[in-house]
Amino acid sequence: MHLDDMPEFWPTQQTVPNERWVFISRSNAYQCNEISQVCLQMHSDNNEMLKVLILYRKEELSPKNLQNRPETVPTPVGDCDMIRLGKGNLMKMKALLVFVVLLVTVCRGLDNGLARTPPMGFNSWERFRCVTDCDQFPDTCISEKLYKRIADLMVSEGFVDAGYEYVNIDDCWMAKTRDENDRLIGDPERFPSGIKALADYMHSKGLKLGIYEDFGTETCGGFPGSEFYLKTDAQTFADWGIDLLKLDGCYSFTHDMPVGYPTMEHFLNETGRPMLYSCSWPAYFYPKIPDYDKISTSCNIWRNYADVQDSWDSVLGIMNFYGKNSGNFSAKGGPGHFNDPDMIIVGNYGLSYDQQRVQMAIWAIIAAPLFFSTDLATIKPESKALLLNKNVIAVSQDSLGIEGELAFSLNDVQIWIRRVKPEGSIAFAIVYTGTGGTPKLIQIQCASLGMIKKGVPYSVMEVFDGKHMGLYKATDMFNATVNPTGVFFGRATILG
Amino acid sequence: MHLDDMPEFWPTQQTVPNERWVFISRSNAYQCNEISQVCLQMHSDNNEMLKVLILYRKEELSPKNLQNRPETVPTPVGDCDMIRLGKGNLMKMKALLVFVVLLVTVCRGLDNGLARTPPMGFNSWERFRCVTDCDQFPDTCISEKLYKRIADLMVSEGFVDAGYEYVNIDDCWMAKTRDENDRLIGDPERFPSGIKALADYMHSKGLKLGIYEDFGTETCGGFPGSEFYLKTDAQTFADWGIDLLKLDGCYSFTHDMPVGYPTMEHFLNETGRPMLYSCSWPAYFYPKIPDYDKISTSCNIWRNYADVQDSWDSVLGIMNFYGKNSGNFSAKGGPGHFNDPDMIIVGNYGLSYDQQRVQMAIWAIIAAPLFFSTDLATIKPESKALLLNKNVIAVSQDSLGIEGELAFSLNDVQIWIRRVKPEGSIAFAIVYTGTGGTPKLIQIQCASLGMIKKGVPYSVMEVFDGKHMGLYKATDMFNATVNPTGVFFGRATILG
Numbered sequence: 001m002h003l004d005d006m007p008e009f010w011p012t013q014q015t016v017p018n019e020r021w022v023f024i025s026r027s028n029a030y031q032c033n034e035i036s037q038v039c040l041q042m043h044s045d046n047n048e049m050l051k052v053l054i055l056y057r058k059e060e061l062s063p064k065n066l067q068n069r070p071e072t073v074p075t076p077v078g079d080c081d082m083i084r085l086g087k088g089n090l091m092k093m094k095a096l097l098v099f100v101v102l103l104v105t106v107c108r109g110l111d112n113g114l115a116r117t118p119p120m121g122f123n124s125w126e127r128f129r130c131v132t133d134c135d136q137f138p139d140t141c142i143s144e145k146l147y148k149r150i151a152d153l154m155v156s157e158g159f160v161d162a163g164y165e166y167v168n169i170d171d172c173w174m175a176k177t178r179d180e181n182d183r184l185i186g187d188p189e190r191f192p193s194g195i196k197a198l199a200d201y202m203h204s205k206g207l208k209l210g211i212y213e214d215f216g217t218e219t220c221g222g223f224p225g226s227e228f229y230l231k232t233d234a235q236t237f238a239d240w241g242i243d244l245l246k247l248d249g250c251y252s253f254t255h256d257m258p259v260g261y262p263t264m265e266h267f268l269n270e271t272g273r274p275m276l277y278s279c280s281w282p283a284y285f286y287p288k289i290p291d292y293d294k295i296s297t298s299c300n301i302w303r304n305y306a307d308v309q310d311s312w313d314s315v316l317g318i319m320n321f322y323g324k325n326s327g328n329f330s331a332k333g334g335p336g337h338f339n340d341p342d343m344i345i346v347g348n349y350g351l352s353y354d355q356q357r358v359q360m361a362i363w364a365i366i367a368a369p370l371f372f373s374t375d376l377a378t379i380k381p382e383s384k385a386l387l388l389n390k391n392v393i394a395v396s397q398d399s400l401g402i403e404g405e406l407a408f409s410l411n412d413v414q415i416w417i418r419r420v421k422p423e424g425s426i427a428f429a430i431v432y433t434g435t436g437g438t439p440k441l442i443q444i445q446c447a448s449l450g451m452i453k454k455g456v457p458y459s460v461m462e463v464f465d466g467k468h469m470g471l472y473k474a475t476d477m478f479n480a481t482v483n484p485t486g487v488f489f490g491r492a493t494i495l496g
Numbered sequence: 497m498h499l500d501d502m503p504e505f506w507p508t509q510q511t512v513p514n515e516r517w518v519f520i521s522r523s524n525a526y527q528c529n530e531i532s533q534v535c536l537q538m539h540s541d542n543n544e545m546l547k548v549l550i551l552y553r554k555e556e557l558s559p560k561n562l563q564n565r566p567e568t569v570p571t572p573v574g575d576c577d578m579i580r581l582g583k584g585n586l587m588k589m590k591a592l593l594v595f596v597v598l599l600v601t602v603c604r605g606l607d608n609g610l611a612r613t614p615p616m617g618f619n620s621w622e623r624f625r626c627v628t629d630c631d632q633f634p635d636t637c638i639s640e641k642l643y644k645r646i647a648d649l650m651v652s653e654g655f656v657d658a659g660y661e662y663v664n665i666d667d668c669w670m671a672k673t674r675d676e677n678d679r680l681i682g683d684p685e686r687f688p689s690g691i692k693a694l695a696d697y698m699h700s701k702g703l704k705l706g707i708y709e710d711f712g713t714e715t716c717g718g719f720p721g722s723e724f725y726l727k728t729d730a731q732t733f734a735d736w737g738i739d740l741l742k743l744d745g746c747y748s749f750t751h752d753m754p755v756g757y758p759t760m761e762h763f764l765n766e767t768g769r770p771m772l773y774s775c776s777w778p779a780y781f782y783p784k785i786p787d788y789d790k791i792s793t794s795c796n797i798w799r800n801y802a803d804v805q806d807s808w809d810s811v812l813g814i815m816n817f818y819g820k821n822s823g824n825f826s827a828k829g830g831p832g833h834f835n836d837p838d839m840i841i842v843g844n845y846g847l848s849y850d851q852q853r854v855q856m857a858i859w860a861i862i863a864a865p866l867f868f869s870t871d872l873a874t875i876k877p878e879s880k881a882l883l884l885n886k887n888v889i890a891v892s893q894d895s896l897g898i899e900g901e902l903a904f905s906l907n908d909v910q911i912w913i914r915r916v917k918p919e920g921s922i923a924f925a926i927v928y929t930g931t932g933g934t935p936k937l938i939q940i941q942c943a944s945l946g947m948i949k950k951g952v953p954y955s956v957m958e959v960f961d962g963k964h965m966g967l968y969k970a971t972d973m974f975n976a977t978v979n980p981t982g983v984f985f986g987r988a989t990i991l992g
Binding site for chain 1: 621622623624625627632636805806807808809810841844845846847848849850851869876931932933934935937979980981982
């Protein structure tokens with residue numbers, strides 16, 4: 001029996017409690033011996049159940065077990081294939097669940113009108129992590145005070161004017177349990193006014209509020225996950241006035257993601273509130289290559305790779321991952337949907353000034369979301385200037401929405417190129433990854449930097465300083481002296 | 497026959513040219529079929545020959561072969577053991593050379609009155625390398641202009657007042673060939689006034705001039721090495737008014753170093769001019785542990801490990817090497833003779849501000865020479881302030897001259913401790929190597945930071961800012977919030 005041929009609704013047997021159940025996802029069959037808390041949740045909402053395909057064996061349903069469950073469970077049968085049931089303890093099968101509705105959702109694609117250019121804003125995670133001790137760290141713990149403080153600085157320091165609009169709460173904002181209506185609530189001590197009040201505050205400042213949840217049973221920080229509450233949570237976020245959802249993937253199975261993440265997309269769309277949808281889905285597949293076609297039609301932005309850490313090694317590691325472009329994911333980016341190499345760490349502890357410039361240049365070249373994660377109260381002026389640099393932001397926000405790529409690398413030199421407006425123009429970055437101490441003179445033909453139209457002059461600008469470098473043609477040589485772990489960031493506007 | 501029993505002087509056969517020769521060092525026997533250029537050099541100075549024990553097989557004497565010669569040659573027979581001759585092509589042995597004089601030199605120990613505290617100054621290598629193209633890089637190529645420029649800034653910007661006194665020329669300063677008297681000369685285009693004039697210039701500014709040579713046949717950059725010209729070169733440096741010699745170890749055999757480096761010490765002393773003697777000797781033994789007793793009696797400072805590069809990975813790698821303290825080398829340091837973990841790279845491209853603080857703190861704790869390698873014309877104010885920080889320098893220059901050590905490390909936290917004046921006081925560094933983005937609260941008992949005298953109060957100061965942190969006793973807890981890849985640098989002065 002193919003999935004498409006299976007009944008569309010939950011069988012009536014669902015209403016019989018305390019019996020032996022079998023729940024079936026598109027890839028596995030599991031059973032419950034009795035209606036556990038989780039089973040009841042599923043049972044209580046037929047429609048939701050039809051779309052939520054992530055179910056587990058009974059013995060895995062305790063929170064403790066769910067934390068430690070292995071990533072490998074009984075052999076999947078593949079997308080849209082026959083459902084095969086296990087043996088032995090599956091004898092008392094009560095229900096077969098099929099979810100044609102979901103397939104329709106997946107194929108509909110993302111259409112929320114958001115992220116026409118890479119989104120810009122603040123995210124708390126890289127810098128502020130999961131600090132919940134507000135006695136010890138009153139200014140930096142995850143609390144409404146932190147987000148209001150950052151928001152105020154984003155307004156007063158020119159970040160809003162520069163285009164940064166999202167204030168993203170990351171993990172650890174929640175109370176440890178849901179309320180009596182199964183709805184999430186903010187930690188009452190750290191978010192005494194509630195998340196809706198915080199969203200209202202952001203909106204009053206011309207900002208938007210993003211929030212974090214997790215596709216699994218818990219967030220990475222151990223707070224309640226959305227796995228069996230997707231619809232409820234989507235509605236909660238909409239009710240609060242949330243503008244962005246980052247859905248992480250801890251405590252879940254990767255084989256459930258190709259169905260589950262689109263399911264959340266469906267619920268978000270159902271609320272009627274445009275919420276930018278940030279998926280961690282492909283990152284959990286690494287080093288396997290996920291289905292980027294599916295991802296790019298369900299998510300506005302998606303994390304492909306490991307979290308950025310506060311180090312040059314981390315930034316360079318991400319660059320090298322994007323440089324390889326396994327699965328050609330950069331081709332899936334465009335207005336409305338972009339790959340996300342993770343936060344901008346400019347202004348923190350681990351990068352030199354030159355390394356901060358590299359991150360800004362490459363993130364702009366690859367049309368990455370620009371979510372900085374730093375404390376604007378203590379940021380150094382030169383780092384702040386990088387974040388606010390209008391020419392860098394102009395490359396990032398170029399309306400063609402084309403994701404740039406690593407054109408080539410030779411020894412310790414990398415050339416990155418992005419096509420920008422007006423058509424035929426390019427932005428390019430020459431990165432020198434050497435640590436030999438002295439700047440390197442790099443001499444390269446302009447055609448290798450993307451100025452490929454023969455005989456036509458390009459006007460080249462150094463992006464950070466806006467300095468005009470002169471007119472160049474494809475066959476001319478371009479000379480750049482690049483600092484160790486530094487970059488020359490250029491923009492070549494075609495004049496022909 | 498033991499070395500001590502062998503004749504002290506070169507046999508008379510030396511004067512017969514174009515014959516087959518065998519030259520013997522303490523560890524190997526080699527021959528020449530004819531008097532080559534190198535053989536003639538050795539032949540021309542009996543006394544020097546008695547002390548220069550580094551000779552090679554004839555087939556290795558061409559410059560090309562010397563560049564590529566392997567590190568392993570016929571089996572050494574060990575220090576002070578019987579000399580064994582090879583077979584076959586050693587049949588026409590003409591001479592046996594023994595070098596009792598040298599052994600006396602080795603045992604005499606270093607006594608030039610220098611480096612009573614770790615030397616401070618500038619060295620060009622890490623930042624300026626071997627750039628010899630002064631057309632392309634007029635301000636930063638290795639030239640008298642560069643050293644004068646840096647010297648002038650050291651005076652005007654307060655570096656001389658802060659204690660920095662050496663201006664060290666590193667590699668690539670020479671003409672490609674020696675002059676008609678076999679003496680080294682500076683590259684005539686880049687050092688048109690000559691090195692003596694540059695030394696005079698430094699002295700007129702209250703500075704000292706250091707210079708670089710190599711123990712092997714070539715410098716690492718391919719300029720003439722000292723191997724068979726040690727005495728000549730020592731005298732040349734003295735004649736020029738040089739104040740420091742860094743003797744590198746490219747293009748030489750490690751098994752010759754335990755004799756050859758002390759030989760150069762002997763020649764330096766013979767000139768009568770105090771020249772601080774910086775040996776790269778042990779660095780070429782890594783990962784083997786060299787004879788630190790011998791090194792510490794022959795050299796004022798000595799490089800133990802790989803060159804520092806412009807990266808946090810490099811600085812952390814050096815710290816970890818020193819932390820292990822293999823062979824207990826830190827015990828060999830003291831007034832007159834210090835381990836050298838290489839240059840301070842503060843002010844360059846690869847380190848964040850916090851990482852720069854770590855290098856300053858740890859280099860001060862381990863009583864390292866403070867040779868910065870940066871361009872004082874372009875250094876950022878916060879980096880300059882680190883180099884000039886009086887409290888950091890006070891720890892570095894503490895007259896007890898005790899080298900601090902890594903007391904212990906736990907996960908991503910390292911505790912480094914140095915005993916300083918007044919007796920019983922300590923300087924300590926708490927390094928957090930994590931890259932997790934948010935500062936770490938470290939709570940540690942004061943005894944673990946070196947405040948071990950029970951019941952006696954210590955006055956603790958944060959070194960960089962000079963902030964008084966309070967009074968602490970051994971059993972008190974000390975709390976420090978340390979940035980990622982950052983440091984808390986404290987000084988605890990005993991009050992009891």
